[in-house]
């Protein structure tokens with residue numbers, strides 16, 4: 198199993214370069230919380246990288262820093278060779294909860310990013326309808342978010358994140374609030390969507406199988422303050438479908454990630470040495 202070497206330096210074809218990033222929050226009580234400590238990794242153009250780690254380890258913090266929404270306390274982030282110090286149009290972000298506007302219909306929600314960059318929604322209407330069709334939302338354009346299921350709302354949020362055709366898509370546990378069956382269905386749909394649109398993706402998830410199924414690489418973060426404890430290449434063939442779970446390497450990858458998360462003890466005893 199191939200463990201990826203530390204991140205490649207800028208100048209190579211990294212879409213995202215995270216170098217020695219740390220973050221310490223000041224809390225309202227006057228204390229400090231060290232969330233990230235010297236996190237370093239790179240994401241190549243077109244790569245799908247999942248980030249897994251225990252709850253509270255700093256995953257959302259890391260994604261917000263990469264998106265330019267939050268400044269790091271130390272270290273650097275570059276996107277296509279440019280330092281990130283404010284939100285970028287080249288990045289689409291789907292948050293931990295869908296954050297849809299309840300008073301707008303679904304199509305108007307998908308069109309929101311156009312307004313944020315002062316473009317006419319009419320210009321993006323066709324693209325919004327196409328994205329919604331790809332996401333299985335045709336026929337629901339005029340409905341309010343509350344008339345949709347949780348899984349459908351997440352698909353609206355992903356379609357919205359793709360509206361401006363960003364080169365990079367950041368997704369923070371988009372399926373975190375869904376039941377297991379819907380979640381599995383959504384993983385399959387995301388797999389098809391991502392393979393069709395070929396974006397550079399960072400995807401945060403709590404689910405080890407989901408990370409292995411979807412990713413070219415999985416980065417495991419240690420408990421807080423988060424550092425990279427494993428950067429694992431997932432060498433399963435693409436295009437990939439749910440059948441990838443039958444590949445014998447699939448279980449090996451899952452096991453390596455669970456071990457790195459401290460969920461499994463590495464094998465010991467006489468058998469382990471063989």
Ligand SMILES: Nc1ncnc2c1ncn2[C@@H]1O[C@H](COP(=O)(O)OP(=O)(O)OP(=O)(O)O)[C@@H](O)[C@H]1O
Pocket residue numbers: 222223224230232250251252253254255256257258259421
């Ligand atoms: N605005 C903030 N002010 C102070 N502390 C914060 C702030 N945001 C996050 N933290 C702290 O930073 C740490 C990391 O939080 P973060 O949301 O990045 O974790 P996470 O890995 O995304 O967790 P989860 O898996 O539960 O979503 C936590 O201890 C959290 O309490």
Ligand SMILES: [Mg+2]
Pocket residue numbers: 256257258293369
């Ligand atoms: Mg989070």
